Amino acid sequence: MIFLDAAATTPVRREVLEAMWPYLSGDFGNPSSHHSLGGSAATALAEARAGVAKVLNCRTGEVTFTSGGTEADNLAVKGIALARRAADPSLDRVVISAVEHPAVEESARYLARIHGFGVDVVPVDGDGLVTVDALREVLGPRTALVSIMYANNEVGTVQPVAELAAAAHGYGVPFHTDAVQAAGWLPLDVKVLGVDALSLSGHKLGAPKGSGVLFAKGRLRLEPLVHGGGQERGRRSGTENVAGAVALSTALVISHGEQEAMARRVSGLRDLFISAVQESVPDAVLTGHPVERLPSVASFCFPGTSGESVLLELERLGVICSSGSACAAGSDAPSPVLLALGIPPETAQTAIRFSFTQAITDVELRQAAAAVETAVGRVRNLAQRG
Template identity: 60%
Template sequence: MLYFDNAATTPVRPEVLEAMMPYLTRWFGNASSHHTMGEAAAEALTDARRRVARVLGMRAVDVVFTSGGTEANNLAVKGIAIAALQHRGARHLVTTPIEHESILESADYLARVHGFDVTRAPVDAFGRVTPDAVASALRDDTALVSIGYANNEVGTVQDIAAIAAATRARGIPFHVDAVQAAGWLSLSTAELGVDAISIAGHKLGAPKGTGALGVRGRIPLEPLMHGGGQERGRRSGTEDVAGAVALATALDLAEGERVEAAARVSRLRDAFIGRVLDLVPSAALTGDPVHRLPGTASFTFAGTSGEAVLLELERRGVVSSSGSACAAGSDEPSHVLVAMGIAPELAQTAVRFTFSHELREPLDAIADAISASVTAVRSGG
């Protein structure tokens, strides 16, 4: 079976498993315990925090370990917005309509429970939001801007640095969901100019249930988890030391490979896109053709059902997806594609192929399998 659903999750890398194993077995102590076992766990946690912070271009104290990208996004959006409400009465949030559900649902929660006004800056047909659109949405009572670095469905990459210039000029915190960007694009918050950033380990070769939020110390953050005051009071609960070590190890490995892998995979992706568009009548690429993740190629196939094409592909030994794994099972068309102006019935024909750093061979055979699968669906089998 050929796996091309890496945007949904990746296998745990052997190096990551080896690095985390001692903290599941020999050094399994609670990092808050004041004995040898606890101190060994605490030391590993501190080292992991420093390593993650180094990639993010932040201080170690700015890193909060979480259970994944969804929790990191919830903590960023709710935590920063509620703190801004408490500190300065700010009750406005800016985002876009193509964000991951963890951002959109958090925004809906703030509107429903705390009376926030939410502005969703529009995107163009490629899924890009302009810095001017974000700047024009800012208000004196804006608590936070939260925008995805790269879209999880179509792979479109936003001009984060330009957007950050607009938010910085107004003194408004800017959070970036970098879950899909990690491993492909620079995560340096200094280069990007952002105040908070979310990542998830299982997109990078770490286990599911690992993640982190980097948030600058000057940004007030209201915790969502209350208890023993771990993570400097920002996320209570016994720390997952093995998970933190795994995340740091996976992030280090991905960062070391990033530049070479991005260039190599981009070339293979572009050749693949060209072949699919040549072979499949009425196939259309979704997302920005230039500003896109190296490992993402997504299409609509008019006259089909995306789910039916996926089943045909799996019969031919190819595994991919129709979009976000977090929305799997929904009968609704992709909110991302609809926001980009794609008709709902066409949006339901979408199929996404996402590649790993290890991709080294041309994908001609996969394009051929797509052509055969689409033909089978269009002909009724």
């Protein structure tokens, strides 16, 4: 099997399993307990927080552990917007891009539906990019928050986050970015990025599912979603998942150390794969920005096919990939991301996303490119016979 669905999830790294194992076995204490077992758990949690803070170049008090990227996005979008409106009732609008992950988009829609916020959607160009000019057109004195993702989970386009954050700050508006797909591939220094909040997910990095992080500046007001005992400095109550925090921190530190070399290596392999697919299937449509894209993502539409049929053929040939976001559960509608890029619905339904782990090899991608040619050919032949 050739696994090309790393944007959906990644295998847990052995180093991560070894680091978290003690907190699933002997060191099982509650970090809020005032005894030796609790103290051991509290120390592990503090060390995990310090590891994340070092990678992000922030203070430990600005790191909040969550159950994953979705919760981190919800806490950022709802928490910041609600806190800012509570301080100033005129701040009743949030800005998102047309290509956000559902965790951000649905959080904004919730604010509109339940709390009466307005939602301003910034369009993207045909490559999936948000321009500074497009963002400025929707910013105004009532904007409470801007949330624009760092790198797209479907087409891989990387946004100019530092420029967009600076534009938001010009209007006095805090800026959040969903960096779930960027982690391990792009720099995460929050001071360089200029962001006020940033979300991460452990299982995209080689940690188990169910661990996430929200960086939020210490001075940023944040209404918690989960109320209780005041853990995580009051931003996210509930007994902390110590093993999950240790796992995420370990995976993040390891991937950060490898990031530059891995991004360079996999980018080269990605480009060779794209060229091979375009050569063997000349009408394949590469989606996303041709240059400003994640090293780990190559996404295509194959006009005249059924995307699901191509996926099934590829799996028969030993290649595992996807038709888009794994978070759009049960949906067979055209991807809103592809529609936002101006791709016709009938073409968008032929989309296939190939996303790579850091361990991907040249041999695997050459085999996968050959499988794509075979799979697309088979689907088209069957369609012609039908």
